[in-house]
Amino acid sequence: MTVPSFLRTPVTRGVGMLAVLGAIGLGLIAYRFAAGLGAVTNLSDGYPWGFWIGMDVLVGIALAAGGFVMAGVVHLFGGHRFHPLARPAVLTALLGYLLFIFALSVDLGRPWNIWQALISWNHVSPMFEVSWCVTFYTFVLALEFAPVVFERFGWRTLHRWWFQSTPFAIIGFVMLFVFAMTGSPAWVLAMGGALGLWETLMRLGVMRRDHQMPILLITAGILFSTMHQSSLGTLFLITDKLGPLWYTPILPLLFFLSAVMVAPAMVIVEATLSARVVRHKAEPGLLDALGRAMPYLIVTYLLVRVSDMLGRGVVLEAMRGFWPTVWWWLEIALLLTAVALFATAEIRRRPWGLPLAAWATVLGLVVHRTGVAVVGLDVPEYPRYVPHVAEVLITVGIVSLGLLAFRIAVAVLPVYETHAMLTSPDVPTVPPLPQRELAPVSSA
């Protein structure tokens, strides 16, 4: 790999700015832990959640959805040509989740008790589900990203060991997760049976293995992600503080659909940004293919979103109250714009076309999630919540640190694959593992 070392690249203006913003954020975080949440936030007993839950948790996790969607497309749905986009997406997701855990511990009042979620189970609590999804999916992402580190440092024994033992660890994790959520041995056995059968079929050669990535690891990533994205919506089902433009019993489904919708958009945004920043050549053909799929995803989400409102008879709410109205129309307008941009081949061909459309999608999602967490909340007894500037600066600081971490990671790790590394299961040009490790390619 001839990636220029991060240490040799001069500190550009962008890197310097990120460092300054990160430092400001860290300073404010130190102040928050010294003086309490009240010192840096406008949160109150009526509005106990605000900007951080909206941006760091709801938006942050949705933007990390590129990881599981791309991993699924490449390794399960046969989209091998998208392989070059999968690694950066997984890295984005891993960094996103690590940042999210860091940001969450700033928002939690008593973060030192966070481990209690693993031992004191309340399986009726959506927050319990969320905490388990975060923990387990972060672990899965680390396992998915591990081969990049193994490659970089040439740890072949570890690599082989990882490839062999990961499926068993995954079956155990998923079964434990199901037990924690249901307390039902029957469901645990059903889950373990389904995954175990799949792995057995692959080991017997009836179904095919992937030469580079244990299929069950990808599956577990999709399972935990699906649960996590939707459970963030479930969180809000129990509150009566949320207005009718956002509150719906199908909020979990909407959150999942919008996460899937934003995943390819984030891949486009991230690819075009890194193309500029680290001078990595973006894959125009692949990105265009993603862009062509986008209108279907967005329209699916919009159809569910609007028909749900029709079904609940709250469409006219979209004309009542200033900020909720503006916010709702902004979401719809951004997403419709994105559909129009993505669907027009002439615009997709322009260098600014795909990024612009992708940003419109991302912003549409940001507006929906902040609508749920901030704008849509209404507690009539209390004065309306408006974020404190320190809340915004802390989030900006944490995101800046994340971008710096991404910058360092792409500089020192083989995240952007060269063509020599591009392998598909059909044509294993450079098998990373000795042949004896591989299951029969096809027994049919």
Add this chain to the structure above:
Amino acid sequence: MNALSRRTFLVRGGCAAAGLAGASSSAAATPRTTEDSRDETLAAGASGQHAMLFDSTLCVGCRACELACNKKNDLGRTPEEVFRGRGAQDARALGPDVFTYVTFHQWEADPTTAAFGKMQCMHCIEPACVSSCPVNALHKTSEGPVVWDGSKCLGCRYCMMACPFVVPRFEWDSRNPRIRKCDMCADLLAEGQPPACVAACPTKALRTGTRAELLAEARRRIAARPRRYVHHVYGEHEAGGTNFLHLAGRPFEELGYRRNLPLRSYRDYTRPAMAAIPYAMVGLTVILGGVRWVVERRTDVARRARAARQAHDTSGGER
């Protein structure tokens, strides 16, 4: 004289509200859905638990209960601070150092009368805070009180988002913030004594007993003095029923109580989504496996076709 005019005023108010309240309670009496019948079962389970009854028509607003609560729970406010000023007239009045608060309400039509409400934790039968807490830091004891365990609490404040009565409070200015609220003096109840506020009440506006006893008592009072009371026991069905019941001579929303609360337990709102988890996970695994299998077959077929074509071309060339 003051009391007389107050009573006549309350009677008038009570009559006006009687029709409305009667209609809503008769609607709630017949279980129509599974949620309703489930809540009936819950209420049956809670009937033997400790409960409290507040009768607003007996309350004179002396705030002895606030003082007693402040002392019993070491909330650190001086009597002067307890009595200083009259702030918010609803749940906003609660704070990390205010577990209960007597709200004070007057009406322009008759400024010589006043009525009072009592804000505090309602100790729901199936509390939203308990079902939302990820780590069981909040839990409902089998005796009735809803209590908090600081050794487990993460400070995620989801209980505050969930509580329909806006009760749990957070210590925003603390490095080690706690969730603060009334615990019905669970320790005193365990010793067979009434909660501090009940013991302090000079007019017997507050009472303790089992939930069944107090519910019967509340209905008896309404039946005995139908023109004195709004015909509604606040807490009988609100949010699936609470262990703290309220009687009043004025519509409850005029006394700072939240109105139009659903008559089902708040846990019902997340129950379907939580119940779907194992179905979603096992179903998704089967679907993903199936898709993967189809994709494999398709590539196999395509490759075989390609190989056959190549073989044909090669053999054709040789021939």
